[in-house]
Amino acid sequence: MKKIGITCYPTVGGSGIIATELGMLMAELGNEIHFITSSLPFRLNRVYPSIYYHEVELNHYPVFQYPPYDLALANKMAEVIDREKLDILHVHYAMPHAICAILARDIAEHDVKIVTTLHGTDITVLGIDHTFKKMIKHGIEQSDAVTAVSKSLVDQTKDMLGITKDIHVIYNFVNEEEYKKKELTTIKEQYGIEPNEKVIIHISNFRKVKRIFDVIHTFNKIQSQIDTKLLLIGDGPEYAEAFQLVSELGLQDSILFLGKQKNISDLLSISDLKLLMSEKESFGLVLLEAMSCRVPCIGTNVGGIPEVIRHNETGYIVELGETDKAASFAIQLLGNEALLEKFSRNALTHARKNFHSQEIVNQYMDLYNRVISHS
Ligand code: GMT
Numbered sequence: 001m002k003k004i005g006i007t008c009y010p011t012v013g014g015s016g017i018i019a020t021e022l023g024m025l026m027a028e029l030g031n032e033i034h035f036i037t038s039s040l041p042f043r044l045n046r047v048y049p050s051i052y053y054h055e056v057e058l059n060h061y062p063v064f065q066y067p068p069y070d071l072a073l074a075n076k077m078a079e080v081i082d083r084e085k086l087d088i089l090h091v092h093y094a095m096p097h098a099i100c101a102i103l104a105r106d107i108a109e110h111d112v113k114i115v116t117t118l119h120g121t122d123i124t125v126l127g128i129d130h131t132f133k134k135m136i137k138h139g140i141e142q143s144d145a146v147t148a149v150s151k152s153l154v155d156q157t158k159d160m161l162g163i164t165k166d167i168h169v170i171y172n173f174v175n176e177e178e179y180k181k182k183e184l185t186t187i188k189e190q191y192g193i194e195p196n197e198k199v200i201i202h203i204s205n206f207r208k209v210k211r212i213f214d215v216i217h218t219f220n221k222i223q224s225q226i227d228t229k230l231l232l233i234g235d236g237p238e239y240a241e242a243f244q245l246v247s248e249l250g251l252q253d254s255i256l257f258l259g260k261q262k263n264i265s266d267l268l269s270i271s272d273l274k275l276l277m278s279e280k281e282s283f284g285l286v287l288l289e290a291m292s293c294r295v296p297c298i299g300t301n302v303g304g305i306p307e308v309i310r311h312n313e314t315g316y317i318v319e320l321g322e323t324d325k326a327a328s329f330a331i332q333l334l335g336n337e338a339l340l341e342k343f344s345r346n347a348l349t350h351a352r353k354n355f356h357s358q359e360i361v362n363q364y365m366d367l368y369n370r371v372i373s374h375s
Pocket of ligand 1: 013014015016018119120121124149172205207209280281282283284285286
């Protein structure tokens with residue numbers, strides 16, 4: 001049994017989901033888990049006697065113009081390391097979480113090993129910004145072990161930061177109990193979708209990098225030839241402009257803006273195809289969630305996306321901005337029931353075979369064991 005601390009952004013987002021699911025799976029394997037986060041991880045939805053939650057509290061002293069969250073986190077980490085005698089502190093994101101963990105390790109008296117998982121944004125967004133480059137590099141180099149969620153992210157990290165340290169690829173996974181296709185006949189009807197209409201889905205936080213306009217333009221071309229509806233799930237900075245574009249194109253009746261949703265697997269269960277046209281994407285957890293619910297995907301040749309979608313087998317890969325090509329692949333797939341069924345089966349097989357949660361959790365446990373035995 002190991003005592004494992006976990007720090008992540010606990011709110012909605014792929015990295016928070018992975019960190020929380022990993023904690024729950026490790027608890028099921030008999031480990032003791034300590035989440036050290038700013039709020040209760042949103043996926044932590046049932047009682048686990050061996051999972052503890054340590055809240056990072058922020059006091060608003062008038063002397064600080066900005067409450068020092070990172071320092072409060074480092075302090076809480078050090079407290080938990082010493083009190084609980086943690087073996088491993090697994091942090092998600094180099095910036096700021098690995099930096100906080102390194103500071104906590106310096107403060108704490110108990111010896112703890114730091115494992116850092118890179119999810120992308122700290123490298124692909126912050127790494128470009130020279131302000132933080134040195135700090136991110138320090139976070140990675142001073143960690144006892146570093147993982148990244150795709151090969152592409154390893155290469156990018158090494159190129160961008162000039163790092164020679166080993167970075168292990170450990171892919172993301174989904175909770176197979178939750179992400180499976182369900183027979184939900186009424187949902188389609190409740191949303192006013194005709195039984196013969198195909199359903200395309202896009203899920204994101206509507207940031208600029210998600211290229212929501214490309215999703216809408218691709219859909220516009222598809223719907224001119226096939227009876228389809230597009231479900232847009234999520235919310236974020238580009239939401240209002242996306243809404244505006246949909247009105248300008250006169251697509252209000254065929255695009256449903258559903259905002260943030262909890263039961264994503266229900267919506268995936270009524271979907272036939274997933275679109276992800278991002279310009280940056282270290283993995284694309286939403287793709288794996290879709291494939292796990294038997295939904296083929298079309299994505300861009302960007303970051304880790306081609307490591308998740310198998311072109312011409314579980315979906316299609318197009319170059320960034322190639323909306324015509326994406327639409328023509330979608331029309332070819334949605335217009336051919338036998339092909340759609342084949343891709344749908346392939347998608348599930350690929351998800352279960354190459355990204356199974358038990359396999360991924362074993363890879364993390366092996367890494368923890370190696371890090372501990374090196375001391
Ligand atoms: O995509 C986002 O904006 C959210 C971000 C996060 O912190 O969850 O996603 C990143 O981590 C996910 C989990 O590993 C990956 O599936 C996403 O591809 C990655 N996002 C980017 O690289 C832009």
